[in-house]
Amino acid sequence: MNRKLVIGVCIAAAAASVAQVPDKRAPAAAVPAFPSHLLAGPGACPPPAWPREALRYDLQGSTTLAFAIGPDGAVVQPRLLRTSGWKMLDDAALAGIAACRFKPGLDAAQRAGPFPMQFDWKLDGDAGVTPVLRAGSCQASSRFAHFAPFDAAPTSASGVLVRFIVGEGGVPFRLAAEANGQPDALVADALDYVRSCRFDYDPAGPGARSDSVTGRVLAR
Numbered sequence: 008m009n010r011k012l013v014i015g016v017c018i019a020a021a022a023a024s025v026a027q028v029p030d031k032r033a034p035a036a037a038v039p040a041f042p043s044h045l046l047a048g049p050g051a052c053p054p055p056a057w058p059r060e061a062l063r064y065d066l067q068g069s070t071t072l073a074f075a076i077g078p079d080g081a082v083v084q085p086r087l088l089r090t091s092g093w094k095m096l097d098d099a100a101l102a103g104i105a106a107c108r109f110k111p112g113l114d115a116a117q118r119a120g121p122f123p124m125q126f127d128w129k130l131d132g133d134a135g136v137t138p139v140l141r142a143g144s145c146q147a148s149s150r151f152a153h154f155a156p157f158d159a160a161p162t163s164a165s166g167v168l169v170r171f172i173v174g175e176g177g178v179p180f181r182l183a184a185e186a187n188g189q190p191d192a193l194v195a196d197a198l199d200y201v202r203s204c205r206f207d208y209d210p211a212g213p214g215a216r217s218d219s220v221t222g223r224v225l226a227r
Contacts, residue, residue: 041122047080047108055103055126058095064170064219066093067128068159070100073121080111084121091128092161092168094185100126135217138173138206146203149227150196154204156222162187166223167197173218177205197224 068091171179
């Protein structure tokens with residue numbers, strides 16, 4: 008499959024997110040826009056590199072950040088405001104904004120921020136036919152209710168976000184989970200639960216097949 012990588016930058020949505028986060032350095036109502044006019048020049052804020060591992064699993068989502076500008080024009084105090092759900096996408100967004108360069112010698116008011124930036128990680132094109140959960144295949148669990156494919160909500164006490172590849176016989180492998188601050192034991196148990204599940208392709212499904220699956224293991 009050939010899928011196009013699309014990294015969108017949404018300033019308005021990011022500004023709204025910044026406004027929702029208390030910041031002692033500025034009044035809540037004073038949320039500046041992304042300071043594109045302060046960039047050092049054309050190409051001074053290139054889009055972040057798409058992680059190859061994220062592409063392998065067809066990971067998508069939106070990462071919202073805030074930052075300030077240092078005296079030398081470098082980005083300082085970058086922080087994550089809203090996760091995409093996938094740490095590798097969030098880390099790539101943070102690395103991307105850190106690579107931006109603004110004009111040096113700006114006064115303190117121009118540099119203060121917090122300035123918003125939202126990266127929308129999207130794959131454009133046909134996603135292909137994805138494996139579906141074989142009914143009744145997951146082990147019975149007192150801790151987990153079921154696996155919910157395509158549920159991309161971040162890991163929380165209500166469920167663990169996972170990704171994996173489906174191999175021969177519908178067996179999941181290369182499993183990974185997003186901890187997002189949840190206990191290691193919960194994350195490990197969620198992965199064990201998914202290992203017990205089996206997946207199949209819909210024989211009537213048109214198009215090429217994709218072997219990657221994402222979703223959440225939902226807690227009881």
